[in-house]
Amino acid sequence: MDSFARRLLAWFDQYGRTDLPWQRERTPYRVWVSEIMLQQTQVATVIPYFERFTERFPTLAQLAEAEPDEVLALWSGLGYYSRARNLHEAARQVARGWQGELPGHIDDLMMLPGIGRSTAGAILAQSLGQRQPILDGNAKRVLARYHAVDGWPGRTAVQRQLWEWAETHTPHSRIADYTQAIMDLGATLCTRGRPDCEACPLGSDCQARQAGTQARYPAPKPRKTLPLRETTMLIAQDANGRLLLWRRPPTGIWGGLWSLPEHDPDESLLDWCRESLGLEASEPTVGPEITHTFSHFRLTISTVLCRAKTATEVKDRGDFSWDLPEELFQRGLPAPVRRLLEAVTEPVDS
Structure with a gap:
């Protein structure tokens, strides 16, 4: 020795x-x-x-x-x-x-x-x-x-x-x-x-x-300016108080985790809800916004809030789920999405 x-x-x-x-x-x-x-x-x-x-x-x-x-x-x-x-x-x-x-x-x-x-x-x-x-x-x-x-x-x-x-x-x-x-x-x-x-x-x-x-020592990794990306997530709630979650694809960031549906802000939200999700939604309001830093980029997440006026099932999709607030936090959620949901609900952690 x-x-x-x-x-x-x-x-x-x-x-x-x-x-x-x-x-x-x-x-x-x-x-x-x-x-x-x-x-x-x-x-x-x-x-x-x-x-x-x-x-x-x-x-x-x-x-x-x-x-x-x-x-x-x-x-x-x-x-x-x-x-x-x-x-x-x-x-x-x-x-x-x-x-x-x-x-x-x-x-x-x-x-x-x-x-x-x-x-x-x-x-x-x-x-x-x-x-x-x-x-x-x-x-x-x-x-x-x-x-x-x-x-x-x-x-x-x-x-x-x-x-x-x-x-x-x-x-x-x-x-x-x-x-x-x-x-x-x-x-x-x-x-x-x-x-x-x-x-x-x-x-x-x-x-x-x-x-x-x-x-x-040790020398740091050569620094690069982190690019900034943006996305808009939908926080939709139905008449029973349930919120809509979307399971992300198995690969990519947060692969396989439950998140919120992502919406192109240049597209009409109400039309997108109707055509892509089969939902009739109320006029949206602006929700919370956060920025999350990954190793290779920074992501700003804006949210829009709406009520689902009809349809409690998402059209022809198995990767969506309506969950009560106390059920949300029992799922695998990315930390930024968890923080967004905590901002609009009163979570009951498992």
Whole structure:
């Protein structure tokens, strides 16, 4: 075990996180669910989602048998919904082709949807004790600063260099603890902004600290101006107080989630409701507006409110549903759509 790992583990023994929900019963399934949820999401945010998810789906077999709607509903608000779709599809593939058990070889694990090299390594290291290096966002930051690795980690050459350092420092014992330790260090001390170098167990020979260049590593992704897109969503309510939801296509943003019907503002709303939905609607009024930022663009969502005067079923369409306010929030809803509906209803959360 090299000095890097030895000091990191000594720090972990005193300050590391050892009672996270997925650590209490470290099965491959539970570690897998946690690792997928933790992608681009902080631990504090993930914990309640993980607990609800594993309470409903305590085994991989139960997840594989679930309906996509229920999986997405439990993921609602966590974001990056392709993670939930991939998790569900991977569970189904494992149930069909791996006798219901996650494969224990990294190459096989990486063949499943949504599992890359670092996620596969973390699953095997933490649940089975296999010596597998990881390179999540926290580990990248620690290694880039410690070794002063220049360049954006998304570049192939930079990523290759970081993987080499990850392999070098991963010990042959206490694999699960080491994997958690390097993630914890990046999350709690070696943070993106204002790292606490005085408390860091690696600070004495960290190259970035010695040079005072902590903010330089890792280099950020080259910035581009995010394009702005706009859409108008319809919030329609029938005489029974139900609101109209639309299930989005399975691919694209918010794929498979329930949302609000989208309307071309250059087209007459009343004509569109009549011709496309089979609804006779009241004169619309202006509803709330929000802007949501994705990784590649910003989306401004305007809304129009109307009453459906006739027809409680949408014409010839199976991807629409009329739901009472207390039913809306039991579905898988994108966070911006949830906020819009909360602005015009009094939600009853499940």
